[in-house]
Amino acid sequence: MIRQFQALSKKEFYESAATFRLYILLAVFLLFGMLSPLIAKATPDLLAAIDTGMVIEMPEPTALDSWTQFFKNVAQMGMIILVILYSGIMSNEFSKGTLVNLLTKGLSRSVVILAKFVAASIVWLASYLICLGTCWAYTIYFWGSVEISNAFLTFAAPWLFGEILIALLMLGGTIFSNVYGSLFTCFAAVVVLNAISLIPKASRYNPASLAGGTLALIAGAGEPSQFIPAMVVGAVLAAGLVVATIEVFKRKRV
């Protein structure tokens, strides 16, 4: 089992590199890491440059503006790119039938799902950390060292949301065997989660708030304990989705 897991996750990493998925993710997230502080810093200058005659009083940008940009970029464009790049994670195998050879060699079906999920998670973590590190470095460069309260909780939240998205893509791909099924499942789930957040009482537990909603923590506003329920629900949801994917895959005709 462990050897199969190693062999298959090695294949997954090799695949991300061979299909350029790895490089694109790293490059895009590195770019976001740079763009976030840049946009924060340059917005007043840009507005000044477009001289419309109106005098717009812009407050001097702060480190918090840089982090706001960071969460906005990662939560929107970043997640979209992650989802598109990993939309074929299961369906490419099914539509081509590439798993047949491996499964008939005694490859365990749970190992397939786990290895894929873990490999994708590590790539996503690496991309996210690069983005975070770059943004952090530039923010310090421009605004000096900044006290960040509850850093771990704040920054772990968007990563966890990405994990949920990856698990959703895998479940959708396993059920429908095609890219559109993956994307639809993911999209539908995000719509549902956002709909739930309209209910005030539920929003505390809603993983949808993980994508960018913990920003308040950095500013020092809000209690970390407020976000912990959503984190726990998010982690349980991601794990549950992976288990569900394994169960669906075990019953699937290949």
Next chain:
Amino acid sequence: MEELFKYIPFLIPIAVIQLALLASAVVHILRHNSFRFGNRLMWLIICVAVNIIGPVLYFVIGKGDD
């Protein structure tokens, strides 16, 4: 001009990434001739004309399977 110097630490790495993306996309397009849709000329134009997004778009949805 002074204003611009402030942004040098950003501009250089961003330019490097952009050029690296552009170069790898163009080389890939010239060496492979299979696309999920569109043709070689179209993708070359998109990659050259649209900064960053062009090459990313090519690798994400334009590149054909081997």
Next chain:
Amino acid sequence: MNALEIKGISKSFGQKKVLDDISFQVPENCVFGFIGANGAGKTTTMKMILGLLKPDNGTGSIIACGEKVAFGSSKTNRLIGYLPDVPEFYGYMRPKEYLSLCAEIAGLDKKSIKGRINELLELVGLSDANKKIGGYSRGMKQRLGVAQALISEPKLLICDEPTSALDPIGRKEILDILRQIKGKATVVFSTHILADVERICDRVAVLNKGKIALESAIGELKVDRKSKSISLEFDKEVDADEVARVLASKGMAPAKCEIAERSIESLFLEAVK
């Protein structure tokens, strides 16, 4: 001992009954031809032997190499090699990389992997191929498919229509490889090309409308249904009438004697030599 025993298996997809209570045995170390028209249920049977499909509830059993096959479980798969009708690979890998992935999944001893891979590539004639699999022809993919199926030295090799999609040269290569395997493993292969069966099979089963219509050793088949014709080949052109006259003078007047046309296959093989 039998390499494969199938007893009373049925399978329906919805209302359609694909297999109706089929049974047959495959003795060890033979080449077993599994013949049937397209859609006769050959692939269904093979997928059930591999545990990829579930037989209808409560019907029969499949025993491969002395172990019972269970749906969804991969326990018996280490004893069985499988070549799908169109084997699919990861196009970005090279043959050695792919085979080493297979070897690790099959749980081969780390030290023996390299030797085993070289041995197999030699067997299927891909020793010099080091390009990415994505650019391979059907024939090359089929040969690589045989190599991956044999990676764990299975006792039973199951090939689903290994020659149907190939040109005559590719077909010949695959059949030659299968013949070489005989003796090391039992080969079961499905086909609708009867010429292939004649070339390499020891036993055949004919599947028709979900039932086994005929099962026998090739030798017995031929003895049972003795042929009344004989084919002759001469080094030079001869006149058919003269041959008939000579034979008639010896008291063996043929009912029919005519010059055989050359088969297109032999012409093709000669032309592309």
